Amino acid sequence: MSKRKYFGTDGVRGEVGGPTINPEFALRLGYAAGRVFAQRHNPEKGRPTVIIGKDTRISGYMLESALEAGLSAAGVDVLLAGPIPTPAVAYLTRTLRLVAGIVISASHNPYNDNGIKFFSAQGMKLPDDVEAQIEAAIDEPLGCVGSEALGRARRIDDAAGRYIEFCKSTFPNELDLSGMKIVVDAAHGAAYHIAPPVFRELGAEVHAIGCQPDGFNINEGVGAMHPERLVEEVRAQNATLGIALDGDADRLQMVDASGRLYNGDELLYAIVRGRMASKPVEGVVGTLMTNFGFEKEMQRLGIGFERANVGDRYVLEGMQKHGWLYGGESSGHLLCLDCHTTGDGIIAALQVLTSMRRSGETLAEQVADLKMYPQKMVNVPLAPGLDWQSHAGLQEATSRVEQQLQGRGRVLIRASGTEPKLRLMVEAEDAALAEQGVRELVAVSLTTR
Incomplete structure (x- = not known):
C-alpha cells in the first residue's frame, strides 16, 4: 500500500489547530468521505447514512459540526450520537445497517489532540481501498x-x-456481579455515562471515578494511562476490583483487591483460560511487545500463537487471517470476536469477570500459571540514515545475547516511529540476565557501521 498523505494506521490524528485537525480539513474530509460512501451505496436501500460519535474533548463539537456539513453537502444523512465509546460506534454502525461510522477521538492522548477514524458497515476498520479513495478525494474541490x-x-x-444493553448481553444470563464492589475509572472520557451503569445493572456496587469530563481533563491523571489513581481508590474503598478505561474506552487495565495491577497480557490470559473451560481455543494473536511468558504459556497449553506489529489493527488482521477469536496488546487493547467486531474495554472487562465468576477464582488465581518474564528496555540514539538492520556489530551482539538466553527469553529491536532512536529490549526468565543482555546491546555503537 502506498504511503498516505493524511491517514495513518488508524485514521487521521494530530494536534487541534494543526494541518489536519481543524474545521476546514474536517469539512473536506466529510465531503470526500460522503462522496465515496454515496458512490458505493445501493440507492435501492434508501439514502446512505453515517453515524458520528465522539469522546469528551472540547474540540469534538467543532469537528463534529464540520464533518456533518461535509457529509450533508455530499448527500449523506448523519446520525449524531454524542459522546460514546469508539466500540459503541462500531456496534451502532453495524446494528443500524449504516454505510459507515465515524469516531472523533484521540484515544489515550491529552485533550489538545484529536482524531477522526472510520468504521465500515460491518463495524470494522474501513477496507484499504475505500480509505484510499477518501484520501484521494480530500484535495478535490468542494462542491x-x-x-x-x-x-x-x-x-x-x-x-x-x-x-x-449490548455490553450487558456479552455477560452470561445465569451470572451476576452481586457481592462485588468495583471501582470504575472512565478517564473523564467517552464511557463516563456508560461504564458505571453496565456494571451496576449487572449487580455490582460501583464506585465511579474519572467520570466528570469538562472537555479538558480527558486522560488527565486517571484512566488506563494513569492506573495509579485506580490502585489508590481500590485500596481506599476496600473494593473487590478496579477497572480503568482510556478516553475512548477501547483499552483496559484492571486492579485486584490487593492493589495489584494487571496489564493486557494478563487479562487476555484470564479470558482465554475462561474460554478453555467450555470450548477449545485454537489460537491467540499478540504483538511484538507481548510478554514472552505469555507465548510460552500458550505453547504449554497447545494453543497457537502469533505476533503482529504493534497496533490493534494488525492484531485484528492476524486474527482474521487464522480465523481466531482472541487477541490483544500489552497496553490493554483486547479483542474477543465472539463478542464484538473490535477492541472494547468494557466488554473485555466483562469477559474477565465471566472467567472469574464461573471458576470462583480471584483474578490473581486466574493468572497464577502465567509467568511474566522480566523486561528491560533502553532507547539509544540512532544516526540519521544508518541501516541498523544490517549493522554488523548489532547483529553480532544480538546473536551473543540470544545464545546466552538459550530459548529462555528473547531480544526485540525496533526503530522508533517518531524520533531517531532505536528501542532495545531483552526479556528473560531472570531479571539479571535481561539486564546483562541489554548492556551488551547498548555497548554497540550505532553512530557508524
Missing part, C-alpha cells in the same frame, strides 16, 4: 449536491442506552 438531495442530520438520544 454541494442540489438542495433536494442534501443530507439530513438528527441526534439519536438512545445511543448510550443501546450500547449499555
